Amino acid sequence: MVVEISLPDWLSAETLPTHIESIEDRMRFVIALSRRNFENATGGPFAAAVFEEATGKLVAAGVNRVMPCHCSSAHAEVTTLSFAQKRLGTHDLGGTGMPAHQIVVNWRPCTMCMGAVIWSGATSLVIAGSDDSVERITGFDEGPMPHDWQGELEKRGIRVTDNVLYDEAVAVFHAFAASGAVVYNGRGGGAKTSG
């Protein structure tokens, strides 16, 4: 028996860009995936992509797959980092001789995904925002974070760039909340309907 995490059909079928130049365009791409994921009922409103930082080469793109894949760990970051590592054939995106890898996510990581980013070998994290908007607008719980989590990443050699296309990301969370979709929070209160 194996555990499998798959991408949605609409994403697998897509011809993705091979390279995306600017940080803003990388985030725009990720935010668009986050919206399509909940609009297609293929997971929560979260997406991520791993790039070669310098060239903008797209290594992997993924989305939240918790409910469709019956896997509470299949947040966008874990899913996407796992696809990137599979594609490159290594558990370490920061291995010797490899180019620096960047993960771009449409919001700050939850406590699990913060750890997943640290262990992935990525050397930079780009997020659209890090305030309480997601929790306030959608009802998702981000879990207990260490004090100064961005500093903890920096200490481990992972640069964090925050507030890239903040308004565009928040607009997706408002649309998600208005849709009445299910919010899954584990022991934080079980599945409940947001909005």
Next chain:
Amino acid sequence: MVVEISLPDWLSAETLPTHIESIEDRMRFVIALSRRNFENATGGPFAAAVFEEATGKLVAAGVNRVMPCHCSSAHAEVTTLSFAQKRLGTHDLGGTGMPAHQIVVNWRPCTMCMGAVIWSGATSLVIAGSDDSVERITGFDEGPMPHDWQGELEKRGIRVTDNVLYDEAVAVFHAFAASGAVVYNGRGGGAKTSG
């Protein structure tokens, strides 16, 4: 394309117990798997098992699979919770009408796995220990944890039982360190040889 996490052949081939009664015997089972995993070179010295808490029915057993599966998120807890969820066909081990589920692990979770336990729906966590033994003996980094992480789990309805067969668990870490096996720490310093 799908991401796959598999169990080692020696574990897949095994006829596992259907039920394990006491907490100590559940931990003894898990510690034995943690030792066999590194001795067979099928992953790090970490294992976990998910049980129906009241009956002791074994739902899933798993081990660290980071390096063999090219997946930095495939720690013992993430792997085992994912197998349990796959077996039960749900992302939520705490769903309505389900029995309470317990995860037993041979040491305290890292920052990622602490989050994974919270999102899993498990209602109790049993660990062999939570001090700095693993980091001190093996060189593994556990990552930045929130203040009073056990309290954070309790607040979310997850009971934590600590120090179950502490000495037996630590003995495995000493054996692992003496073996000269590779320790993977992501940006904490890259793969290095312990001991």
